[in-house]
Amino acid sequence: MLRRRCAGPIFVCLFSLAAAGAAAQTTVGVAGGASNQKAGTASLPALGPAFGGTAWGLIADVDRPFRSRFTVGVEGSTAGAISADQSQRTSTATSAFTSHHRDHVFSGTIKLHVPVVGPVRAAAALGGGFAWRRTARVGTTSGLLPPVARTDFSDTVSSIVAAYTLGADVTVRLTDRLGAVVYGRRHRLRDDDATASGPKRGVGPTIYRIGVGAEWRF
Numbered sequence: 001m002l003r004r005r006c007a008g009p010i011f012v013c014l015f016s017l018a019a020a021g022a023a024a025q026t027t028v029g030v031a032g033g034a035s036n037q038k039a040g041t042a043s044l045p046a047l048g049p050a051f052g053g054t055a056w057g058l059i060a061d062v063d064r065p066f067r068s069r070f071t072v073g074v075e076g077s078t079a080g081a082i083s084a085d086q087s088q089r090t091s092t093a094t095s096a097f098t099s100h101h102r103d104h105v106f107s108g109t110i111k112l113h114v115p116v117v118g119p120v121r122a123a124a125a126l127g128g129g130f131a132w133r134r135t136a137r138v139g140t141t142s143g144l145l146p147p148v149a150r151t152d153f154s155d156t157v158s159s160i161v162a163a164y165t166l167g168a169d170v171t172v173r174l175t176d177r178l179g180a181v182v183y184g185r186r187h188r189l190r191d192d193d194a195t196a197s198g199p200k201r202g203v204g205p206t207i208y209r210i211g212v213g214a215e216w217r218f
Contacts (some may be wrong), residue, residue, distance in 0.1 A: 002081070004057050007202075008131070012199065013120070014122065017127070023215065025065050025071070026063070026064050026066070027062070027063045027064075027214060027215055027218070028062050029059075029061050029062075029063075029118055029140070029169075029183070029214065029215035030058075030059075030060045030214060031058070031181060031211030031213030032058050032185045032212070032213060033058075033059075033202070033209065033211030033212055034054055034055070034057050034209070034211075035055050035057030035080070035208070036053070036208045036209075037053070037103070037207045037208070038204040038205055038206065040042070040199060040201065040202045040204040040205070041193065041199050041202065042199060042202050043088070043198040044164070044197055045089040045142070046089060046199070047088045047197030047199050047200075047201075047202055048086060048089075048199075048202060049084070049086065049202065050083030050188050050202035050203070051082065051083075051086070052082065052204055053082035053083070054082070054085070054215075055079045055115045056079060057078070057080075057209040057210070059076070059077045059211045059213075060075060060076050061073055061075030061076075061109065063109075063111065066110070068114035068175075069113050070077060070111065070112055070113070070130045071110070071123075071214065072110050073108070073155045074107070074108050074167075075106075076104070076105070076106050076107075077104070077106075077107075077185055077187065077193075077207075077210065078098065078104045078105070079102060079103065079207075079209065080102070081100040081102045082100075082101050082102075082203070083098060083099060083100045083101070084098070086098075086202065091144075092143060092144060094121045094142060095141035095142075096140055097137040097138055097139025097153055097154075098138055098139060099135055099201070100137075100138075101133075101134070101136075101203050102133075102134050102143075103131055103132070103133050104112055104131065104134075105130075105133075105165065105187045105207070106129045106130055106131070106132075107129035107187075108179070109127035109165065110126055111123040116170075119172055119173035120170065120171070120172050121170075121171045121173070122168065122169065122170050123169040123170075123171070123208075125165065125167035125169065125185075127164070127167075128164050128165065129163055129165070129189075130161065130163055131158075131160070131161050131163040131189045132158070132160050134157070134158045135157040135158070136155075136156050137153070137154060137156070137157070138153070138154050139152075139153050140153050142155035145185070146201070157200055158218040159191070159200075161189050161190050162190040163188065163189050163190065164187070164190075165187050165188075166185070166186045166188075167183065167184055167186065168183075168184045169181060169182070169184075170182045177216060177217045178205075178214065179211075179215040180213075180215070182211070182212050183210065183212075183213070185208070186208055187207040187208075187209070188189055188207075188208070189205040189207070191205045193205065
């Protein structure tokens with residue numbers, strides 16, 4: 001609980017530092033690529049099977065110089081939905097549905113930049129913030145006691161959890177203001193995906209995202 005309470009102030013502090021004096025030397029990057037996460041835990045018949053998968057991914061960030069080789073900034077990371085057929089049983093009903101899950105991650109970051117060769121630079125990124133987890137379900141449900149009849153079913157499981165980010169950037173400077181960039185990110189979400197009756201989703205809390213795009217310097 002303490003870690004979750006600390007994530008908010010850290011994010012606000014880093015955001016304030018990045019926004020202060022946002023004139024020269026501010027960089028904005030956007031990259032598209034892929035996102036992958038493994039299956040979480042399942043507990044049939046409560047909920048299962050667990051699922052993961054790969055979808056398109058998108059990463060965007062804003063950075064501002066802080067020290068000679070450091071920058072601070074903010075970034076957002078999102079992806080398309082991963083999907084799977086699941087079933088769930090409660091004390092009163094049984095349901096069969098297709099689940100569509102997405103994780104949106106927002107972080108304050110600090111980066112250490114290192115020149116590699118010529119116009120190529122690399123950076124290691126460390127960050128913290130929050131993730132919005134959203135799982136939409138569409139299918140059918142029926143009661144356990146007669147008369148049994150299947151009816152349409154839809155439900156959404158949504159939560160906000162603390163998130164921690166590790167990453168790396170590789171930038172190739174093309175002009176004074178424009179560069180090509182490759183982002184790699186590992187997001188770890190503080191979500192045990194558990195309730196008193198079993199898993200909430202069956203989707204793992206670790207996300208890997210990679211993208212290729214462009215970076216602009218202002």
